[in-house]
Amino acid sequence: MSINIEKIRETLIQNNIKLYEGLTDEEFETIENFYSIKFPISLRTLYKSFLPELINWRDFSQENVNTIKYYLNWPIEGILFDIENNGFWKKCFGPKTNDINENKKIALTFLENASNETVPKLIPVNGHRYIPCFPDIIDVPVISVYQTDIIFYGKNLEDYFKHEFGLKNAINNFIKNYLGKESKKEPETEGDKDKTNNSDNVQNEQKEDNIEKEESNNSQNPADLHYKYIPFWEEIINSRFEDDDSKGE
Secondary structure, eight states: OOOOHHHHHHHHHHTTOOEEEOOOHHHHHHHHHHHTOOOOHHHHHHHHHEEETTSOTTOOOHHHHHHHHHHHHHHHHHHHHHHHHHOOBOGGGOOOOSOHHHHHHHHHHHHHHSOTTTSOOEEEEETTEEEEOOTTOSSOOEEEEETTEEEEEESSHHHHHIIIIIHHHHHHHIIIIIIHHHHHOOOSSHHHHHHHHHHHHHHHHHHHHHHHHHHHGGGSOGGGSOOOOOTTHHHHHHTTTSOOSTBOO
């Protein structure tokens, strides 16, 4: 399934996200070599068409390089934080000790030496929203990473932008175009006013229910979704739905 670049462009423009000229093949090579990453096909296709201001890969100023490196390191830093503060542990790290600092070293050694097939590198798309480094896969999911609180945020890049920005735009339009017009109406009688208020409340609740249902689809059990399996990270996602070894032995 190929992503709809123009749909993504439209969504970003509607949310006042600046779009810059797409990356050249030479720029892709420079960026990937510099940061030791490989853009998946969908992200490469997007960045070749245009570069959103969300992550400015073209800017090699020291400040921007530090920002990108910060986001690249964020997932691992989050794991180390939870090892120290929340007792997080995975069996794949190795035997767990009684020394927190030693446990952090053990986990870091595993994560830094793991292959991309074992622990796929995560590439920032927007803040702490990431896409796994699967260079040869088109439909790569987007995940939200905050320490070890990790959820799916889109079955692919297009679905992510729809979820992240499309819903916000829909809500804003609803408030502006619907609620704004309704607030100007004056019921003819007190009875009519009560009916109008009740109707507005029902419609607002229905709208909120629909939004919540759409949002919840992105955090449901991965076994029910048709995503590309993400080694290691998906095990952490699955732990939101079933008991695993995240707390160690």
